[in-house]
Amino acid sequence: MASNFLGYFSNDIGIDLGTANTLVYVKDKGIVLREPSVVAIDTVTRKVRAVGADAKRMLGRTPGNITAIRPMKDGVIADFDVTEAMLRYFIDKVRANSFVPPRVVIAIPSGITAVEKRAVMDSAVHAGARKVITIPEPMAAAIGVGLPIDEPAANMIVDIGGGTTEIAIISLSGMVICKSIRVAGDELDTAIVNYMKRAYNLMIGERTAEEIKIRVGSAYPLDEELTMEVKGRDSVAGLPKTIHITSQEIREALSDPISAIVDIVRATLEQCPPELSADLVDRGFVMAGGGALIRGIDRLLSDKTGLPVTVADDPLSAVANGTGIFLNEINWVLQNV
Numbered sequence: 001m002a003s004n005f006l007g008y009f010s011n012d013i014g015i016d017l018g019t020a021n022t023l024v025y026v027k028d029k030g031i032v033l034r035e036p037s038v039v040a041i042d043t044v045t046r047k048v049r050a051v052g053a054d055a056k057r058m059l060g061r062t063p064g065n066i067t068a069i070r071p072m073k074d075g076v077i078a079d080f081d082v083t084e085a086m087l088r089y090f091i092d093k094v095r096a097n098s099f100v101p102p103r104v105v106i107a108i109p110s111g112i113t114a115v116e117k118r119a120v121m122d123s124a125v126h127a128g129a130r131k132v133i134t135i136p137e138p139m140a141a142a143i144g145v146g147l148p149i150d151e152p153a154a155n156m157i158v159d160i161g162g163g164t165t166e167i168a169i170i171s172l173s174g175m176v177i178c179k180s181i182r183v184a185g186d187e188l189d190t191a192i193v194n195y196m197k198r199a200y201n202l203m204i205g206e207r208t209a210e211e212i213k214i215r216v217g218s219a220y221p222l223d224e225e226l227t228m229e230v231k232g233r234d235s236v237a238g239l240p241k242t243i244h245i246t247s248q249e250i251r252e253a254l255s256d257p258i259s260a261i262v263d264i265v266r267a268t269l270e271q272c273p274p275e276l277s278a279d280l281v282d283r284g285f286v287m288a289g290g291g292a293l294i295r296g297i298d299r300l301l302s303d304k305t306g307l308p309v310t311v312a313d314d315p316l317s318a319v320a321n322g323t324g325i326f327l328n329e330i331n332w333v334l335q336n337v
């Protein structure tokens with residue numbers, strides 16, 4: 001009873017604790033916050049200098065006494081204190097005028113260990129949550145894109161985030177198969193950094209590589225190929241330099257990590273029980289996460305699997321929207337936390 005009473009006043013929230021971006025969904029309001037999962041720390045005092053977009057701007061541009069950290073970078077928690085500081089900052093930001101501590105649903109990478117999961121839950125409690133439950137990220141993504149996961153049929157989701165690609169086949173609200181690899185958006189950025197160094201002796205930062213990926217990156221030949229001007233530092237002369245690149249060469253640069261993603265999708269399908277495989281022939285799978293926006297990735301995956309592939313309407317919001325739908329359905333009293 002007490003719990004229901006407090007529930008009436010509190011803002012229940014859903015958090016997509018992503019490797020690249022954290023989104024917060026407030027019940028009855030929708031997504032109210034989306035910021036990079038980055039924290040800038042003073043290396044001497046260990047104080048937090050900035051969180052989110054402000055901290056991301058500092059990546060690669062920090063003086064010796066500040067370091068910008070992505071605590072969830074590889075889908076595992078690199079630094080618990082920093083993760084907690086980040087969660088606290090985001091929770092404080094959205095609960096400004098609510099006097100009752102919120103109940104929180106957190107979507108976490110599926111590859112996380114039980115110890116890390118516990119640590120995230122503890123962090124959320126320290127950060128001001130009254131009750132916390134977690135939901136695996138691919139499950140939240142599947143709910144968020146509107147798949148009928150409670151049916152006795154295969155619902156498949158491929159979520160390409162920053163640090164990890166997560167794939168799940170869900171039936172009767174349970175994950176029948178779930179796979180996660182540490183090849184996703186960040187690996188694509190690294191492949192571009194390496195290519196620029198190899199082909200042009202041009203040193204570029206991660207942020208520039210990401211911009212190249214978003215502006216001209218692709219996984220399948222484009223009807224009209226694109227070009228872009230790139231600035232960086234010449235590794236031989238040591239001076240700033242500008243070059244011109246094409247989408248063909250960037251596609252070539254991205255081919256290894258893209259192949260790794262194709263391989264894991266195929267490996268998942270190979271392990272699928274036959275009845276569910278049969279469902280997938282017609283139903284295909286849905287793509288979510290920022291990586292689903294790489295030009296032609298849906299077409300490539302459809303070619304390589306023979307299945308229909310759909311990209312979610314708003315792939316970057318799928319997981320957060322899934323936590324939001326979950327918030328409406330959850331019976332907190334039955335949750336033993």
Ligand code: ADP
Pocket residue numbers: 017018019020021022160161162163164184185186210213214217288289290291293294295315316
């Ligand atoms: P996470 O859930 O791991 O936080 P997101 O789903 O937020 O990750 O996706 C972030 C990744 O998507 C980053 O690597 C980013 O560069 C990439 N991304 C975002 N928009 C695009 C785009 N238009 N084209 C290609 N990649 C994109």
Ligand code: MG
Pocket residue numbers: 016018019137159161289319
């Ligand atoms: Mg994600």
